[in-house]
Amino acid sequence: MELRRAIVSVCLANSKPFHPRMPFFRCRLHHRNPLISKKDMDLVDRDGNKVDPETVDWSRYGAGRLPPYQFVQRPGPTNALGRVKFIFPNPHFVFLHDTPSKALFGRTERTFSSGCIRVENPFVFAELLLNNPAKLNPDSIQKLLDSKKPQTVFLDKPLTVMLLYGTVGAFDLELVRFYNDIYERDARVLNSLNAPFEFHLPTES
DSSP: OBTTBOOOOOOEEEEOOOOTTOOOOOOOOOTTOTHHHHTTEEEEETTSOEEOGGGSOGGGOBTTBOOSEEEEEOSSTTSTTTTOEEOOOOTTOOOEEOOSOGGGGGSSSOEEESSSEEESSHHHHHHHHHOOTTTSSHHHHHHHHHHTOOOOOOOSSOOOOOOOOOSEEEETTTEEEEOOOTTOOHHHHHHHHHSOOOOOOOOOO
16 A cells, blocks of 8 residues: 555465364375475475485384474475565464465465465565565566575565455445455454443543
8 A cells, every 4th residue: 555545456365264173183204205206395404404315214203203304395486385475574474475376366265375375476566565676677586586596685664564354345436345254253343343332431540
C-alpha cells in the first residue's frame, strides 16, 4: 500500500488449515531412499560438510537417538522454496517464498503450504520491495540466478509486514467477495461483536 492505494497485487498460496485428526506416526528413512536424489538433496553434518549417505550406519540411530545430520535441498528451480525467499524475523518462523509448483496459483482455494506463504511473481515482488532499479532489475536478477550461488540482499530501509486474514473483500468499490473461513476465525469475531457491551472504569492506583 502507498498512500492507501494498492500499488501491486500478487497471488499467494498460504498454509493449510490445521487438521485436528492429522496422523502422527513413526517410520524409517532408508539411505537408498530415491527421494534423496530425486529432490536434489544433500546429507550434511553439523558443520555443514556433505556426507555420503552410504557411509552412515543408520542402524545406530532410532527413537531417542537422532543422527547428527540433516538433509538440505540444493538451490535451483526444483527447490521447494523456489529461487527466492523473503525473510522477515517473527516468532512464528513464517516467510514468503517462490515455488516450483506454479500451477497451484490457478486454484480457487490455495491452502497448500505447511506454514509459509508462496508468492506467484516473486521477482516482481522483489523489485518492488527493494525499489532500486539500478541494484535489482530483470537483468541483475537473471545474473543472480545464473550464478547458482545463494545470495542475500538487504533492504535499504525496513518495511512493516502485516499478514492479515479476512473472509470478505471489497474491490474497486463495486464488487464484494466472500471467502470460506478456512481458519475458522469468524465465529470468535462474531461472538465478540454479539456479546453484551462492557465498559470498565480505570481503577485508581
